[in-house]
Amino acid sequence: MTASTPTGPAVPVAPSVSTQIHLASRPTGWPTPENFRTVRVDLPDLTPGQVRVANTFVSVDPYMRGRMNDVKSYVPPFAVGEAMTGGAVGEVVASTAESLPVGTTVLHQQGWRDVAQGDAAGFTAVTPVPGVADSAFLGVLGMTGLTAWVGLTTIASLRPGDTVFVSGAAGAVGSAVGQIARLLGAKRVIGSAGSAEKVRLLTERYGFDAAFNYQDAPVREQLPTHAPDGIDVYFDNVGGDHLEAALDVLNRDGRVALCGAISQYNTTEKTPGPDNMANLVKQGLTLRGFTVGFHLDQAGEYREKMGPWLRDGDVVTDETVIDGIDRAVDGFLAMMRGENVGKMVIRTR
Structure with missing residues (x-):
């Protein structure tokens, strides 16, 4: 969406509604579409130090199935009736944080939605790699x-x-x-x-x-x-x-x-x-x-190794891409059935 001004070109308008996937009920055995619900949420105005991010890609991963169960694990389970979370990459479209101005590409954990919002501390700026889709930050570079x-x-x-x-x-x-x-x-x-x-x-x-x-x-x-x-x-x-x-x-x-x-x-x-x-x-x-x-301290060393391998073609990577946040559940279930090649991601814009 754009808005015209009398004195200049069209400028982006930050979306104010977030389409999110909520956990509607806990699965027994294989999850079904009925275990999920698509919800559209009006976002509040930003408070100081916050950003709003239009997600480009969100990740669906096998470990997320375990978080749908109400059992003790290394991370808390997803809450019934609330938005699920997971890796996502996107662009800052509104900001009250000097450290993350509009236009910054960021990596964060507010997946399962097309627009995310929160304190800047929850978002990490990343530098796009020429010729490599930003989805790589959810896969081989992430x-x-x-x-x-x-x-x-x-x-x-x-x-x-x-x-x-x-x-x-x-x-x-x-x-x-x-x-x-x-x-x-x-x-x-x-x-x-x-x-x-x-x-x-x-x-x-x-x-x-x-x-x-x-x-x-x-x-x-x-x-x-x-x-x-x-x-x-x-x-x-x-x-x-x-x-x-x-x-x-x-x-x-x-x-x-x-x-x-x-x-x-x-x-x-x-x-x-x-x-x-x-x-x-x-x-x-x-x-x-x-x-x-528990091993995020190795991320820097890993990127130093993987960057050249990826650039030089020593490592190749594939993705299965599903378009639309409304199809995130379809992508997740397909991934659990093994229908993906390489990383499964949902493209949200």
């Missing part, structure tokens, strides 16, 4: 890529010459893990995915040495054929049968970075644990869970 970096370097202590197995490897985190592992000197990188098309992407685009479709046969049968000499590092996005299979083939002093358990997010019954946990003792294995929010 928390997604940092998750891959932290899991490999800090949690799994990747060493040159290691063999690495990545589950859910065609997703945003998994595809970054495989490429970073290769650049850090891994000898062999193996990935699992849920379709033949994604398996081809892993080997032909993302540089994995081997990949398999976990739908074709039990993971426990397929993994050993691709890792005849075992694996040294397992980056776990899935849990369940993938973790069990990895425990079978981890070499002495093997390390596991437990990042996610998407196979269990929508279950309504308790999932049995692996039947081979004794291998932890026999092989001296280390399993360590993590969430990237």
Whole structure:
């Protein structure tokens, strides 16, 4: 929307209504559209030190499913009847904060809406990268890529010459893990995915040495054929049968970075644990869970590494883009079903 003035060109008008996705009820098992509600909220005038941001992209991620449950976790659950939150990138369209003038590109956690507003301290200015969509700040240049970096370097202590197995490897985190592992000197990188098309992407685009479709046969049968000499590092996005299979083939002093358990997010019954946990003792294995929010101090080092890799084409990244905040729930559910390639984002303008 623009407004004309008698003495100059049209100037942007800051939107005053925010279209938001609220949690209407807590899902049991798989979420459905009925668990969400689209709400339009009139925004109040800015108070000193605040900004209003027109979001460009918002992120939908697997961890958000866990926040829909009313259980204790590392972050509070989403509140029923209130707007959900998550990563977003956008442009400041109104400001009473000198540190974030109009036109600044910012990263923040007021996702699931097209317009965000709040104290400037809740928004971080970022410098757009020429030729790279701002959505990259939600993916390979943001928390997604940092998750891959932290899991490999800090949690799994990747060493040159290691063999690495990545589950859910065609997703945003998994595809970054495989490429970073290769650049850090891994000898062999193996990935699992849920379709033949994604398996081809892993080997032909993302540089994995081997990949398999976990739908074709039990993971426990397929993994050993691709890792005849075992694996040294397992980056776990899935849990369940993938973790069990990895425990079978981890070499002495093997390390596991437990990042996610998407196979269990929508279950309504308790999932049995692996039947081979004794291998932890026999092989001296280390399993360590993590969430990237406790490792944000590594963001600077990570960006210094990833910037040149991305610029030089050493790392490639893909996105699945859904247009319109009104379709955010569709995008989230599609992502949970594994229908995305790379990072799933919602383009809001």
